[in-house]
Amino acid sequence: MFNRLLLYLELVRMEFVNNLAYRSFYFTGILNYSIQIGAYFFLWDAVYVGNRVIGGLDREAMITYVIIAWVVRSFYFSNLDRRVGTDIRDGKIALELIRPYSYQMVKYARSFGEAAFRMFFFAFPAGAAIYLIRPFTLPVGWDSVAMFVAAVLGAFVINAQISMIAGFAVFFTKSPTGVYKAKRVIMDLLSGLLLPISFYPGWAREIIQLLPFQAVSYLPNMIYLGKIRGAAAFEVLLLQVFWIAVLGFLAHLFWRFAVKHVVIQGG
Amino acid sequence: MKLIEARGLTKEFRIFSRSEGVMGAFRDLFHRKYRVLRAVDEIDFAVDRGEMVGYIGANGAGKSTTIKMLTGILVPTAGTVTVNGYVPHKQRESYTKGIGVVFGQRSQLWWDIAVIESFKLLRRIYDVPRADFNRRLQQFDDILGLSSFLNLPVRKLSLGQRMRCDLAAALLHNPAILFLDEPTIGLDVLAKSKIREFLKEINNEFKTTVILTTHDLGDIEALCPRVAIIDQGKMLYDGLVDNLFSQWGQDKLEDIVKRIYMGQKPEPGLAGGGVSLV
Ligand SMILES: Nc1ncnc2c1ncn2[C@@H]1O[C@H](COP(=O)(O)OP(=O)(O)O)[C@@H](O)[C@H]1O
Numbered sequence: 375m376f377n378r379l380l381l382y383l384e385l386v387r388m389e390f391v392n393n394l395a396y397r398s399f400y401f402t403g404i405l406n407y408s409i410q411i412g413a414y415f416f417l418w419d420a421v422y423v424g425n426r427v428i429g430g431l432d433r434e435a436m437i438t439y440v441i442i443a444w445v446v447r448s449f450y451f452s453n454l455d456r457r458v459g460t461d462i463r464d465g466k467i468a469l470e471l472i473r474p475y476s477y478q479m480v481k482y483a484r485s486f487g488e489a490a491f492r493m494f495f496f497a498f499p500a501g502a503a504i505y506l507i508r509p510f511t512l513p514v515g516w517d518s519v520a521m522f523v524a525a526v527l528g529a530f531v532i533n534a535q536i537s538m539i540a541g542f543a544v545f546f547t548k549s550p551t552g553v554y555k556a557k558r559v560i561m562d563l564l565s566g567l568l569l570p571i572s573f574y575p576g577w578a579r580e581i582i583q584l585l586p587f588q589a590v591s592y593l594p595n596m597i598y599l600g601k602i603r604g605a606a607a608f609e610v611l612l613l614q615v616f617w618i619a620v621l622g623f624l625a626h627l628f629w630r631f632a633v634k635h636v637v638i639q640g641g
Numbered sequence: 642m643k644l645i646e647a648r649g650l651t652k653e654f655r656i657f658s659r660s661e662g663v664m665g666a667f668r669d670l671f672h673r674k675y676r677v678l679r680a681v682d683e684i685d686f687a688v689d690r691g692e693m694v695g696y697i698g699a700n701g702a703g704k705s706t707t708i709k710m711l712t713g714i715l716v717p718t719a720g721t722v723t724v725n726g727y728v729p730h731k732q733r734e735s736y737t738k739g740i741g742v743v744f745g746q747r748s749q750l751w752w753d754i755a756v757i758e759s760f761k762l763l764r765r766i767y768d769v770p771r772a773d774f775n776r777r778l779q780q781f782d783d784i785l786g787l788s789s790f791l792n793l794p795v796r797k798l799s800l801g802q803r804m805r806c807d808l809a810a811a812l813l814h815n816p817a818i819l820f821l822d823e824p825t826i827g828l829d830v831l832a833k834s835k836i837r838e839f840l841k842e843i844n845n846e847f848k849t850t851v852i853l854t855t856h857d858l859g860d861i862e863a864l865c866p867r868v869a870i871i872d873q874g875k876m877l878y879d880g881l882v883d884n885l886f887s888q889w890g891q892d893k894l895e896d897i898v899k900r901i902y903m904g905q906k907p908e909p910g911l912a913g914g915g916v917s918l919v
């Protein structure tokens with residue numbers, strides 16, 4: 375058990391170090407995020423004429439929401455779905471069966487190493503740079519900061535699990551890129567990255583609240599903004615734990631199916 | 642107690658066929674037509690600790706499928722198999738700690754990271770003590786000459802270099818059994834001879850059991866006193882290479898094997914002692 379933990383930590387470290395070597399990827403990433411944040415900034419700047427309040431957010435809160443949402447996304451985002459999907463397509467998943475470790479844990483650990491890299495070399499510097507250009511609202515108190523950090527970690531795990539399941543879904547489809555695109559659209563829309571959930575009509579909100587996606591972007595952002603505080607913020611963390619358990623179970627079922635598929639049909 | 646013991650080992654694959662047209666596709670949703678292919682057909686196979694066994698057969702004979710069952714990747718359709726005290730597909734995590742596997746067609750090292758980093762990771766995966774790891778790596782390097790490319794990522798290696806790394810990687814945890822599926826495929830003579838020399842030494846020193854599939858009979862002549870020949874899933878011969886020579890009264894292994902693949906039998910009267918044509 376302890377030895378396995380060391381292995382997963384080693385994978386985190388390795389992925390972190392590897393990422394240092396991919397500088398071109400890094401710079402195109404920065405460009406991409408600058409464009410996204412800039413575009414949404416101007417969009418919302420134009421939408422908020424006068425002193426309007428939309429979906430519980432005023433102009434300042436909305437602009438902060440956009441910036442935080444994208445900066446945090448640079449942390450939790452991962453290519454896990456593509457990696458798992460490729461392992462399945464190439465039959466590499468069969469070779470994973472001759473290793474004494476958990477395939478899923480290895481993938482999560484590597485994703486986390488990558489996320490940690492992007493946090494230090496991407497999210498923090500980007501956040502600071504944006505703050506210098508256009509100061510945005512800082513959290514209202516240390517309790518919000520602590521809850522926000524915890525919620526972002528939860529967001530990482532939930533996003534990774536959803537990606538893992540999307541990767542396994544490649545088994546059932548002839549079009550892996552279709553799966554990745556569908557996952558991306560669903561995540562962008564239902565997580566609250568593109569539009570805060572409070573902007574949706576009532577019936578849509580009710581559905582979205584029954585799904586795990588809003589725990590990835592919307593809820594952590596609202597904690598950052600101080601719109602969710604104290605006991606309510608704690609409830610968000612509990613909700614994340616609930617979804618992590620449910621998604622973990624689902625991912626396990628998918629993994630069992632994948633193994634069985636290899637084992638019956640051949641790899 | 643044999644190290645590897647398989648009885649009536651069988652693997653069937655279902656080959657699904659698609660019906661034509663929209664209606665056909667619709668029907669396939671509920672009732673897909675398939676035929677059954679017996680890739681491995683009731684083979685019995687037993688290996689002692691420290692043996693080096695060659696496993697040969699024409700393309701599609703069932704070699705890789707057998708290896709996949711012995712390594713626990715595939716579950717047999719019928720028959721029993723125990724290796725090193727485990728049922729491979731049932732006790733995967735404990736079983737795989739004691740085996741090494743190399744698929745010549747496909748590297749198991751991490752594509753983008755330096756070879757040495759892959760090795761260090763394997764050290765963790767298999768819980769190899771640091772001193773053992775360093776000693777083995779040194780020894781492997783002495784025979785295989787790895788040091789000049791240990792710092793390159795696998796994608797930059799030549800096939801020969803990659804194969805040497807894969808072999809070293811499969812042995813870092815000193816497994817009881819080494820499964821090699823076409824380890825010399827596409828290699829030049831020099832690379833081949835290095836790998837043969839290496840396998841010989843490993844087998845000598847650590848008593849590692851080696852099961853090796855190949856199309857290069859030179860591998861068999863250099864390494865394996867015993868050979869198993871499979872064709873269309875059935876075991877045609879399992880015994881000493883020397884017995885093949887005396888049975889067939891020929892001195893070229895290639896000629897003998899060619900004839901066996903063509904379904905010929907040795908002429909009676911030539912057979913020496915210990916005939917074991919299954
Ligand atoms: N996953 C699979 N699904 C269907 N048929 C397979 C699968 N794997 C192998 N086969 C078939 O089983 C037979 C034996 O294959 P294999 O064991 O790979 O042969 P070899 O390694 O001796 O060339 C071949 O006819 C091959 O087409």
Ligand SMILES: [Mg+2]
Pocket residue numbers: 704705706822
């Ligand atoms: Mg093969």
